[in-house]
Amino acid sequence: MEAITTAMDTTLDIIESKSGFLVGGEYGGNAVEVARTDSGLQCQCFIAQVSHDDCEHIRAVRDYIASVPMSLERPMLSQASADLYLSKLGELEISEATNEASANEQTGRIQLWLEMESEKLARKKAYYIQALDNFMQMNEYKTKRLVAGTLKLRSQQPEIKINDEAKVLMDERFVRIVPEKKALDKTALRKYCIDTGEEIPGIEIILKPHKFSFTLNGGAR
Ligand SMILES: [Zn+2]
Numbered sequence: 425m426e427a428i429t430t431a432m433d434t435t436l437d438i439i440e441s442k443s444g445f446l447v448g449g450e451y452g453g454n455a456v457e458v459a460r461t462d463s464g465l466q467c468q469c470f471i472a473q474v475s476h477d478d479c480e481h482i483r484a485v486r487d488y489i490a491s492v493p494m495s496l497e498r499p500m501l502s503q504a505s506a507d508l509y510l511s512k513l514g515e516l517e518i519s520e521a522t523n524e525a526s527a528n529e530q531t532g533r534i535q536l537w538l539e540m541e542s543e544k545l546a547r548k549k550a551y552y553i554q555a556l557d558n559f560m561q562m563n564e565y566k567t568k569r570l571v572a573g574t575l576k577l578r579s580q581q582p583e584i585k586i587n588d589e590a591k592v593l594m595d596e597r598f599v600r601i602v603p604e605k606k607a608l609d610k611t612a613l614r615k616y617c618i619d620t621g622e623e624i625p626g627i628e629i630i631l632k633p634h635k636f637s638f639t640l641n642g643g644a645r
Pocket residue numbers: 456467468469470471472479480481482
């Protein structure tokens with residue numbers, strides 16, 4: 425057991441997933457993602473962008489692949505590394521929160537600008553709309569085609585707004601009986617299915633994978 429953990433510790437700097445590899449930075453620096461693409465391994469680092477040669481991250485991934493060939497087993501993770509990974513998660517969450525706060529601030533400014541500009545434009549539009557509405561009414565037009573477009577004036581049905589339903593219900597002329605409606609007792613159905621595992625006609629039981637979650641210590645948030 426001890427030997428396995430020690431052996432795996434040499435490859436801990438690389439985390440593999442379906443989409444690629446996360447290559448840990450030296451001395452606790454930022455990890456860099458090396459993605460698996462149709463054209464091979466692709467790194468996002470600066471060196472990889474400016475050079476045609478493989479960067480250190482891609483070389484590290486190649487070494488990793490060579491050292492763990494077609495291994496189906498998940499690499500053993502020491503508790504210290506798990507703790508380090510959890511702290512990395514914490515750092516990433518802080519970055520996310522910072523980005524979000526920054527984006528919200530900018531979005532707020534854009535929103536304010538948009539509101540002020542829209543208000544100005546809407547006020548200008550209102551002048552033209554009022555004048556054209558008058559034009560239609562004065563001439564008793566229903567529809568008027570012009571070069572720039574078509575104007576229409578429609579009378580509208582009044583809206584019936586019910587302010588006190590109980591009061592209206594006292595007038596038998598406007599009361600109708602709604603027949604009793606059958607509805608599913610979902611709580612009972614759920615309990616029955618989980619207890620018996622039976623898929624009764626008309627339903628499907630979908631099994632769900634376990635759910636991983638984490639909480640961070642330190643009150644950074
Ligand atoms: Zn790189």
